[in-house]
Amino acid sequence: MPDGSNTAAPEADKAVYTKLGGLVERAQKEVKLTNVIQYLDEELLHLAFKSLRKQAAPGIDGQSYAEYAERLEENIQGLHGRLKSGRYRAPAVRRAYIAKATGGRRPLGISTVEDRMVQKAVAWLLSAVFEQDFLECSHGFRPRRSAHTALKRLREGILRGRMRYVVEVDIRSYFDTVNREWLRRFVRHRANDGGLIRLLGKWLKAGVLEDGMISHPSAGVPQGGPVSPVLANIYLHYVLDQWFEWRFKRSCRGAAELTRYADDFVAAFSYREDAERFRREVEERLKAFGLQVAPEKTAIRRFDGDLSGGGVSRDERPESFSFLGFSHYLTKTRRGKLNVGRKPSVKARERFLLAVRSWLRGHLHWRVWEQQERLRQMLEGFYQYFGLTLCVRTLNGIRWRVRKLWRAALLRRSQRAGRRCTWGQLANKRWFQLPAGRVTKASV
Numbered sequence: 001m002p003d004g005s006n007t008a009a010p011e012a013d014k015a016v017y018t019k020l021g022g023l024v025e026r027a028q029k030e031v032k033l034t035n036v037i038q039y040l041d042e043e044l045l046h047l048a049f050k051s052l053r054k055q056a057a058p059g060i061d062g063q064s065y066a067e068y069a070e071r072l073e074e075n076i077q078g079l080h081g082r083l084k085s086g087r088y089r090a091p092a093v094r095r096a097y098i099a100k101a102t103g104g105r106r107p108l109g110i111s112t113v114e115d116r117m118v119q120k121a122v123a124w125l126l127s128a129v130f131e132q133d134f135l136e137c138s139h140g141f142r143p144r145r146s147a148h149t150a151l152k153r154l155r156e157g158i159l160r161g162r163m164r165y166v167v168e169v170d171i172r173s174y175f176d177t178v179n180r181e182w183l184r185r186f187v188r189h190r191a192n193d194g195g196l197i198r199l200l201g202k203w204l205k206a207g208v209l210e211d212g213m214i215s216h217p218s219a220g221v222p223q224g225g226p227v228s229p230v231l232a233n234i235y236l237h238y239v240l241d242q243w244f245e246w247r248f249k250r251s252c253r254g255a256a257e258l259t260r261y262a263d264d265f266v267a268a269f270s271y272r273e274d275a276e277r278f279r280r281e282v283e284e285r286l287k288a289f290g291l292q293v294a295p296e297k298t299a300i301r302r303f304d305g306d307l308s309g310g311g312v313s314r315d316e317r318p319e320s321f322s323f324l325g326f327s328h329y330l331t332k333t334r335r336g337k338l339n340v341g342r343k344p345s346v347k348a349r350e351r352f353l354l355a356v357r358s359w360l361r362g363h364l365h366w367r368v369w370e371q372q373e374r375l376r377q378m379l380e381g382f383y384q385y386f387g388l389t390l391c392v393r394t395l396n397g398i399r400w401r402v403r404k405l406w407r408a409a410l411l412r413r414s415q416r417a418g419r420r421c422t423w424g425q426l427a428n429k430r431w432f433q434l435p436a437g438r439v440t441k442a443s444v
């Protein structure tokens with residue numbers, strides 16, 4: 001599921017906003033800014049360090065957050081001196097992999113503590129400038145926006161415009177295929193600062209450490225670093241958002257709306273001809289900037305409420321589509337009005353259950369009360385994101401499957417004790433109780 005956190009740690013938000021207020025005012029008045037890098041001072045680096053996750057894995061230097069903090073003042077003074085003189089060298093990114101629920105692995109880049117701190121500070125600078133330009137359709141990794149605001153916009157847009165067709169588009173290996181020269185041009189369009197551009201260039205050329213070897217890809221942005229989401233937004237702002245809102249949408253016969261979260265987006269249309277034309281032209285548009293559409297994950301879905309009445313064959317019923325971990329489908333309210341229902345997609349459910357199964361296998365020796373607390377936390381986190389209206393039944397199904405996995409783990413831990421772990425006996429155990437599914441985002 002997408003990460004709903006878009007900005008710094010809460011305690012740093014206000015301080016960063018206050019400090020960069022002057023840069024925001026300049027961005028609102030000036031078409032092209034210079035001397036943006038001057039805001040990258042020791043105070044901003046301190047705020048960036050405080051916002052980092054303390055338990056994050058170390059980069060190629062092996063240094064932890066706590067170890068860097070032991071000599072924080074000295075480290076930041078030295079770092080700022082290297083940044084100011086241009087002597088800062090971006091270290092290679094250590095590549096790790098995360099298992100996918102559907103099989104395979106997803107690559108993840110791990111930067112050093114110091115590099116993450118610099119990236120975080122630069123991400124704030126870029127956001128202060130480009131937030132003045134980003135459009136309403138963009139929701140990923142932006143202040144006061146999240147996956148839930150994207151979901152709300154999509155649902156309301158479909159109902160308001162009586163959208164009948166939804167186009168799902170998947171960009172293949174987006175972060176690995178961003179054209180770096182175009183990215184530099186896009187940044188220069190608003191922040192024509194040589195020092196800033198050179199620093200971005202160092203990250204783009206830093207390389208990736210994998211299996212003891214450092215490679216230097218010719219395309220893409222550093223994955224896993226704090227600056228990566230902002231760069232992704234800048235790239236697609238020019239490549240996709242502006243093109244859709246200022247050119248494509250104006251040529252549509254009926255209503256049209258784009259909703260994007262980072263590189264994940266869908267477009268909804270009133271008429272099929274507009275949807276089919278978008279399917280063709282968006283592929284051409286992305287290709288012109290070095291991006292490729294994954295045909296097997298890109299499709300036009302007929303999301304037509306007129307097909308939801310009686311007398312319609314199964315093959316003619318409205319289709320569903322997936323976006324941000326949810327399966328979206330058409331339904332009706334008790335008063336007979338058309339509504340858009342959402343529930344956790346099969347892929348999202350299986351990914352969560354895979355995480356539960358893996359955790360249980362690695363913690364069979366924990367006491368049952370400790371296991372209960374951890375499983376409770378995992379379920380609460382799942383509910384916090386997926387707890388939309390009409391989702392409770394699905395959430396309770398997930399809870400039942402978690403209890404089933406837990407019982408299987410107890411059976412493996414002790415065959416003698418396991419024979420006594422019948423469902424009837426466990427149902428009465430206080431330590432076997434887990435929170436029921438509930439709505440946590442009623443307004444989405």
